[in-house]
Amino acid sequence: MTNNQLPYQIPPKGIVDIIDxxxxxxxSINSEGSYTLFLKRKGIPSIADMxxxxxxLAGLRIDPNxxxxxxxxxxxxxxxxxxxxxxxxxxxxxxxKIRNLSxxxxxxxxAFTNTTKTGIELWYLDLPTQTAHQLTKPILNSVxxxxxxxxVSDSKTLIFRAVILGEKPQKSTVPIGxxxxxxxxxxxxIRTYQDLLKNKYDEKLFTYLTTTQIIKVDLQGNQQKIGxxxxxxxxxxxxxxxxxxxxxxxxxxxxAVPYLRFPFQMSIWDMNGKLINDLAQIPLAxxxxxGFGAVRKGPRAFEWRxxxxxxxxxxxxxxxxxxxxxxxYRDQLFSIEAPFEEKKQxxxxxxxxxxxxxxxxxxxxxxxxxxxxxxxxxxxFSPDHIHKKPKILFNRSWEDLYENPGSFETxxxxxxxxxxxxxxxxxxxxLKGNGDSPKGKFPFLDRFYWEEGTKERLWQSEAPYFDxxxxxxxxxxxxxxxxxxxxxxxxxxxxxxxxxxTKAITAFPHPYxxxxxxxxxxxxxxxxxxxxxxxxxxLPPNYNKEKDGPLPVLMWAYPKEYKDMEMAGQVKDSPxxxxxITSHSPLIxxxxxxxxxxxxxxxxxxxGEEEPNETFIxxxxxxxKAAIDTLINLGIAHPKRxxxxxxxxxxxxTANLLAHTDFFAAGxxxxxxxxxxxTPFGFQSEERTYWEATETYTKISPFTFAHQIETPxxxxxxxxxxxxxxxxxxxxxxxxxxxGHGKKARLVMLPHEGHGYKSRESILxxxxxxxxxLNRFLK
Numbered sequence: 001m002t003n004n005q006l007p008y009q010i011p012p013k014g015i016v017d018i019i020d021x022x023x024x025x026x027x028s029i030n031s032e033g034s035y036t037l038f039l040k041r042k043g044i045p046s047i048a049d050m051x052x053x054x055x056x057l058a059g060l061r062i063d064p065n066x067x068x069x070x071x072x073x074x075x076x077x078x079x080x081x082x083x084x085x086x087x088x089x090x091x092x093x094x095x096x097k098i099r100n101l102s103x104x105x106x107x108x109x110x111a112f113t114n115t116t117k118t119g120i121e122l123w124y125l126d127l128p129t130q131t132a133h134q135l136t137k138p139i140l141n142s143v144x145x146x147x148x149x150x151x152v153s154d155s156k157t158l159i160f161r162a163v164i165l166g167e168k169p170q171k172s173t174v175p176i177g178x179x180x181x182x183x184x185x186x187x188x189x190i191r192t193y194q195d196l197l198k199n200k201y202d203e204k205l206f207t208y209l210t211t212t213q214i215i216k217v218d219l220q221g222n223q224q225k226i227g228x229x230x231x232x233x234x235x236x237x238x239x240x241x242x243x244x245x246x247x248x249x250x251x252x253x254x255x256a257v258p259y260l261r262f263p264f265q266m267s268i269w270d271m272n273g274k275l276i277n278d279l280a281q282i283p284l285a286x287x288x289x290x291g292f293g294a295v296r297k298g299p300r301a302f303e304w305r306x307x308x309x310x311x312x313x314x315x316x317x318x319x320x321x322x323x324x325x326x327x328x329y330r331d332q333l334f335s336i337e338a339p340f341e342e343k344k345q346x347x348x349x350x351x352x353x354x355x356x357x358x359x360x361x362x363x364x365x366x367x368x369x370x371x372x373x374x375x376x377x378x379x380x381f382s383p384d385h386i387h388k389k390p391k392i393l394f395n396r397s398w399e400d401l402y403e404n405p406g407s408f409e410t411x412x413x414x415x416x417x418x419x420x421x422x423x424x425x426x427x428x429x430x431l432k433g434n435g436d437s438p439k440g441k442f443p444f445l446d447r448f449y450w451e452e453g454t455k456e457r458l459w460q461s462e463a464p465y466f467d468x469x470x471x472x473x474x475x476x477x478x479x480x481x482x483x484x485x486x487x488x489x490x491x492x493x494x495x496x497x498x499x500x501x502t503k504a505i506t507a508f509p510h511p512y513x514x515x516x517x518x519x520x521x522x523x524x525x526x527x528x529x530x531x532x533x534x535x536x537x538x539l540p541p542n543y544n545k546e547k548d549g550p551l552p553v554l555m556w557a558y559p560k561e562y563k564d565m566e567m568a569g570q571v572k573d574s575p576x577x578x579x580x581i582t583s584h585s586p587l588i589x590x591x592x593x594x595x596x597x598x599x600x601x602x603x604x605x606x607x608g609e610e611e612p613n614e615t616f617i618x619x620x621x622x623x624x625k626a627a628i629d630t631l632i633n634l635g636i637a638h639p640k641r642x643x644x645x646x647x648x649x650x651x652x653x654t655a656n657l658l659a660h661t662d663f664f665a666a667g668x669x670x671x672x673x674x675x676x677x678x679t680p681f682g683f684q685s686e687e688r689t690y691w692e693a694t695e696t697y698t699k700i701s702p703f704t705f706a707h708q709i710e711t712p713x714x715x716x717x718x719x720x721x722x723x724x725x726x727x728x729x730x731x732x733x734x735x736x737x738x739x740g741h742g743k744k745a746r747l748v749m750l751p752h753e754g755h756g757y758k759s760r761e762s763i764l765x766x767x768x769x770x771x772x773x774l775n776r777f778l779k
Contacts, residue, residue, distance in 0.1 A: 008047070008761040009768040014591030019044065019583055019763060021511045026075065027492060029480065029505075030107040031412035033473065035127045036081035036505060037110065039101070042074055044583065047759040050752040054720075056195035057206045059258025060143065061722060064209060066119045067163050068142040071758060074099050074115065080130055081505070089125055091132040100147050104155040105416025109219075111151060111158060113140060122149055122160055124219065135221050139163050141212045144233050144249070144259070152241040153415040156219055159237055159244065161212035164229050169204040176200070181255055189290040189681045189689060190256055192725045197255050206259075207231065210249065216271065227273035233264060239415040240309035243276065243338065244269045245302060254286055261285040266302055268312065268340050277340040279312075291687040292371035293323035293352045299334075305383070306358040306417035311337040313346065315353045323352065323371065330368070335383075347381050347390060357408055358383070359420035365408055365429075366390070371687075374399045374563055380450055393450060399567040405455075406433025406446065409472050421474060427451065432469045435460060440522070441574040443468050445479060445497070459497045466576040467495070480505075484578040486519040512581065517541060518590060520579055520598070522571070525630040527622050532569030535600025535627060537636065538579070540590045550638035551595040552778035553631060554668075556586040557602040558650040559620060561612040561685040568603035583763045584756060586645060592771055594778075595636055600627045602653060613686055613693075616700045617660050620653055628663055641665055641778040645770075648672060648726060648755065649684055651715075655702035655734070658711045666777035667713045668770055671726055671755050674734040675703035679725040706737035712744035714773040716766055718753030726755060746773070 010016060026039035054070040055062045063070040074097040079086035092098075097115040104111070110125040119138025126133065141163045142148040149160035179199040197203055214226040214235055231249040238245070250263045266279040285296040295317050305311040313335050319325040331353040333346035347366065354367035354376070361384030369376045374397045381390040396403050409421045409430035421430050428447045435442035444460040461467035464485050470492075471480040477497050484490040492505040510516055520536035527533055535557075543551065562568035581587045586596050604619045606612035612619075624644065631637035643666040646654045651672025658667045673679060676697040680690035690697045698704055717731035728749065735747035748769050750762045757763055 008765045010764055011768040011771050012592065015588050015767050015771070016764065018512055018515075018581055018588055018591070019760065019767070024489070024508050024511065027506065028101060028103075028110070029471075030103050030110075030127075031471075032107050033471075033480070033494075034107065038079045038081065038086055038506075039075040039098070040077040040079065042076045042097075044760040044763065045758060047752060047761040050759050055205065055209070056722070057202055057209070058197050058253070058262070059193055059195050059260070061195060062143055062209055064168075065117060066115060066138065067140070067209065068115055068120055069146060071754070072099060072115070072146075075101075078110075078112075078125065078132075080127070087130055089132050090130055093121070093123070093132075093134070100142075100149070102147070102149075102151060103412075103416075104151050105153045105412075105414065106155040107412070109155060111149065113142070113148065119163065120148065122158065122217070124158075133219070135217050135219070136160070136162075136223070141210075143209050144231075150235065150237055151416060152216075152237045153239055153417075154241050155416075157241070158217050159226070159235055160215055160217065161232055161235065162215050164211045164213055166208065169201065169208055171201050179255065186287050190286065191681050192679045192683075192727075193256075193258055194722050194724065194727065196258065197253055203251075203253050206253070207251075210259075214244075214246070214273070225273075226271070227269060236304060237271075238304050238310040238338075239306060239417050241415075242271060243310050243340075244271065245304060245312065247302070250281075252284060254284055256286055257284075261288070261296070266299065266314075277336070279314075279336075289320070289322035289324070290681065290689065291323055292685075293369075295321045295352070297321050301353065303356075304417075305335070306415075306419050307360055307364075307413065309338065309415075311335055312340075313356070318348070346383065346386055351375065351377060357410065357420050358417075359422055360426075361385070363420065363422065363426070365393075365420065369398070373397070378405075391450070393453065397564065397567065399562055399564055401434070401436035401567070401570050401572065402438075404433055404436060405448075406431040406444070409445075421472065423447065423474065430458075430472055430474070431455070432472065436570065436572070438571055439575070440571055441466065441577075445469050445472060459495070464576055466574045466578075485576050486578065487516065489578050515541065515579070515581075515590065518579060520577075522573065522575060523597075523600075523630060523634070525626055527626045529622070531565055531603065531605070533601035533603075533623065533626055534571060536573065536598050537631070538587060538590055538596040538598060539636070540593050540595065543595075545635055549635075550632075550641075551593070551636060552641040552643075552774065553595045553597060553637040554586055554589055554643045554645060554774060555597045555600060555624070555627060555631075556645050556650070557600050557623075557653060558646055558648070559602040559604050559616075559653045562603050562605045563607060563612075565605050565607060568605050569601070573599075584647065586770075588767060589771065589774065592775075594774060595631075597627060597631060611686070611688065611693075611696070613696050613700055616696075617656060620657060621661055624657055624661065624663055643667060643774055643778055645669070646672075648723070652702070655709075655713065656700065658709045658713055659702045659705035660708070662710065664711050666773060667711055668716070668773060669713060669731075670716045670766070671718060671721055671723070671731075672715075673726045673730045674701065675730060676701040678727065678730065683725050703734055703737055706734065706743070707741045709738060709741075709743050712746075712773070712777050713738065714746050714748070714769060716748045716750065716769060718750050718755060718757055718762075720752060721755045723755035 023041045028037040061070045078089045100113040114121045120140035122136040139162045140148040210231045216224045233247040236245040246267045248265045268277040280299040302314045315331045319327045329348040331349045336343040349368040351368035351370040357365040362382045378394040379390040382388045411421045431446040435444045445458045447456040467481045493502040524534045604612040644664045645668035647670040651669035654669045715731045738745040
């Protein structure tokens with residue numbers, strides 16, 4: 001038994017080379033395809049970058065020095081594509097930290113923010129002159145919304161939220177009294193949240209950090225204040241640029257839920273800050289009914305209609321926000337158009353309202369959904385002629401990948417808003433999708449004649465490539481695709497759907513040449529009950545089965561719940577995808593001679609009235625046994641040298657498998673939850689509470705069965721994990737339980753890290769721990 005603080009360790013060179021490989025730039029292309037930008041990323045941050053002051057308030061993590069989310073990721077440079085070369089942008093800030101990029105309506109300018117130590121600046125890039133211009137000093141406030149600004153449709157004006165500089169509240173060293181919460185018998189089943197407000201000081205600090213001034217700025221930097229300061233969650237200009245939709249947070253605050261459930265006021269202003277319509281006062285939502293599909297009472301989901309100048313849409317629940325109430329309609333949509341004097345009833349939905357894609361007064365697409373049976377209904381309706389009955393286009397289960405028709409292709413209109421792409425005669429829309437099938441993913445583009453319900457296949461990805469459609473130009477008949485194969489890393493092309501010829505946009509090199517010979521192979525097998533399963537097997541470089549014999553194997557998975565056995569067995573990958581190795585991927589351990597069985601099927605099915613978690617242990621056990629038997633029968637796995645691992649819910653699965661089987665020689669569990677009594681109002685896809693399903697919560701908590709675990713277990717967790725349910729305490733308590741029963745276990749708590757680990761030191765140390773653990777118990 002040891003307790004110490006080990007200096008950060010470095011794994012073998014092959015692992016370090018992958019982590020330090022150059023990061024592929026991001027890409028941004030305007031809707032016309034006339035400008036292509038390369039967004040160059042910063043490398044993995046150091047632990048020194050993670051130690052700046054961080055406040056945890058109302059479900060947020062905030063850098064109080066620059067009024068922004070803490071630990072954000074940034075681009076460091078922008079270049080413009082010019083043929084085969086790249087043109088550097090002139091005038092960019094030194095040591096830039098670029099994020100929040102957004103194209104103007106005319107598609108000739110790109111706005112972005114630059115984060116400094118003291119604040120956030122607003123900039124824009126003028127593409128014709130290839131020059132960046134600073135619009136503001138570091139005064140933007142991004143605490144409540146990552147995008148602290150919005151373009152106005154004239155492409156000459158932006159709206160942003162500015163910091164209100166004042167005296168920061170100081171915490172008294174002497175408490176004024178206890179913090180008290182009281183409930184008057186109202187049911188408020190609330191899931192496990194972290195980083196909540198705790199006292200009056202937190203409230204004052206939260207108010208200070210979130211209070212902003214709305215400001216209008218033109219491209220010459222001239223500014224005009226709009227309205228008075230307030231705690232503005234977001235500000236959205238109308239498509240015609242004449243009005244503002246303003247969401248302003250109001251007290252009283254809550255110590256039980258995050259800020260998204262705090263009271264707020266929705267208003268419409270003109271561009272000078274004059275109140276036009278006080279739309280709604282939304283109260284605190286601590287008592288939303290439990291279950292997926294539950295929503296707060298009153299107006300919600302406000303948005304501007306994208307195809308007209310100034311019409312607002314929102315939804316209101318007809319079932320008290322409770323999906324368990326039996327009603328003919330779940331939601332009623334309303335609209336109000338300028339001058340915003342009279343609201344009108346719009347369409348009703350039988351299921352919970354999801355979203356709308358707009359096109360014209362005669363064409364819009366609405367999605368509605370229901371969690372209990374995983375149902376989603378997609379319909380066409382006429383927003384200007386509500387008396388016309390909506391036409392159901394698709395009625396399906398979202399679990400059924402093979403029947404997924406895809407998503408509707410969109411374009412950008414003159415107001416800079418996203419609308420449906422229609423054929424010239426308005427009789428057809430366009431669908432793009434993954435093309436899931438028993439043979440894998442084969443993405444496609446269809447012309448969809450919605451009135452007849454018929455489709456015409458315009459294009460589909462073919463072997464040996466995995467081509468993903470990103471954007472379709474119906475006039476040029478070209479598709480922007482991202483192409484990859486088992487040999488070639490992802491790159492971008494324009495593809496002519498008639499001639500089938502391609503024009504390369506990028507030529508990103510293979511990020512790890514020496515692993516180029518490694519390809520994942522899909523392995524298909526069946527569970528004992530006949531459920532079809534599959535996974536991807538990766539073998540280390542230069543492996544020869546006849547010469548080298550069975551290998552030590554790391555199996556890595558993440559459970560997923562289903563309501564249908566057949567759909568649980570569907571294939572979910574492509575045989576032609578490039579092997580992507582991220583910093584958290586188990587594939588990195590191929591460099592150390594391990595075979596990796598990655599993302600092997602881990603379905604947990606509960607058909608009909610049965611809940612998946614009633615047989616969670618039995619099903620994950622059956623899944624694991626089927627996979628192990630297959631690997632052994634293939635001659636790949638040595639039966640005494642197999643490890644199991646996972647992250648988050650995969651860690652929960654790992655601990656359960658070790659508690660209830662003797663299949664494995666070692667386990668690795670990262671950032672998991674192990675005691676379900678600490679998440680009593682639901683977790684993952686579980687809607688029932690601990691008191692409604694006490695036996696189930698207890699049975700699937702590996703903490704309960706710590707005394708049964710005989711397999712060595714490595715636990716890794718970030719000390720600052722903010723993910724709902726996976727408190728760092730989960731790993732600490734579980735380790736103490738294992739230690740108390742004399743089990744072989746190791747607990748690694750990574751300083752300044754969250755649910756996923758970001759710093760180079762932490763990532764390398766995590767991989768060192770994993771390598772050492774597997775070497776110790778598998779080799």
